[in-house]
């Protein structure tokens with residue numbers, strides 16, 4: 030900064046000096062010819078024109094050339110660091126706004142330091158729905174199909190998670206925030222990431238039933254009847270055990286934001302990084318809970334919204350079909366995904 034000030038100061042002084050000199054010169058010339066009308070004043074002689082006058086013009090030309098030769102590179106050299114400075118300042122400002130916005134709008138559910146909390150369940154106010162720790166989100170989704178975590182954050186914040194307590198914040202989705210505000214919060218979240226996440230297996234002492242009741246009921250229903258996620262009655266008609274286990278490990282990411290959470294590779298809830306053993310207990314529980322007589326359409330993916338369902342219903346079928354029974358690779362292709 031100080032270098033620029035000095036350079037500008039020197040240049041300004043030079044400019045002032047030049048102007049003063051020019052004015053003084055002009056005043057002297059004016060006095061000499063004051064009484065003669067301009068058109069009658071004697072012109073320069075050839076001698077003067079070719080020496081004094083031309084040399085004077087060339088002299089000024091040289092001064093200006095030197096001025097630009099010094100000033101422009103000096104300016105140009107400073108520009109990148111000035112821009113970086115500006116960008117950093119802008120980022121710090123965004124970051125600070127993001128922190129304020131987080132404290133005002135998100136802290137009550139996600140915790141004061143974004144380290145996770147809970148919200149009353151949409152369906153039972155006495156039940157708390159876990160709100161994920163956002164300081165580990167980069168690490169948590171590291172090995173997941175989410176490749177652009179910034180985009181994932183912004184989309185989730187903008188649209189919320191329909192069917193969960195996570196509200197939509199984007200103005201386009203009926204929320205109160207502008208794109209800039211959501212981007213500021215995202216900056217703040219991304220700048221507050223921790224590299225380490227809890228590796229313990231919190232499910233070690235829990236039965237499949239306990240794990241199901243604790244984690245799955247809110248989306249798949251107490252009786253596996255389906256809710257936000259599809260009914261799990263007859264799920265083994267659609268997938269074999271390995272596939273169900275795989276779904277539990279990795280989740281299923283849906284474009285609309287309500288996803289089947291991954292319970293292992295990249296987990297949504299910090300206290301739910303389950304081992305295969307724990308997930309197998311859940312699968313056993315799912316098997317033990319299947320009724321003797323299954324509904325006729327148990328082989329088809331069903332949304333919990335009833336017949337016809339939302340536009341996504343057919344899409345769900347398509348999505349799960351390729352994963353169908355690996356022992357019989359032809360099955361998925363030969364069964365057209367119609368449920369009309």
Ligand code: HEC
Nearest residue numbers: 134135138148158159160161182185186190193194195297
């Ligand atoms: C009323 C409580 C509540 C508020 C307020 C809230 N959230 Fe959430 N948020 C949740 C819950 C609950 C979930 C988990 C939803 C689920 O189970 O899929 C969630 C999920 C998320 C996720 C996805 C996390 C992941 O691991 O996939 C992000 C990101 C998020 N919230 C950001 C925010 C931000 C930013 C704000 C403030 C603008 C905010 N939330 C405000 C309750 C809330």
Ligand code: HEC
Nearest residue numbers: 244245248257258259267273281287288289290330345349
């Ligand atoms: C936040 C809500 C949510 C939670 C919590 C959740 N799921 Fe899901 N689950 C879904 C959604 C949504 C789908 C449908 C994904 C799709 O379209 O294929 C799904 C799909 C599934 C499927 C595949 C069903 C099929 O026919 O393709 C299984 C199996 C499953 N979930 C089991 C579980 C178990 C077990 C738990 C608890 C450990 C659980 N889910 C927790 C939302 C959830």
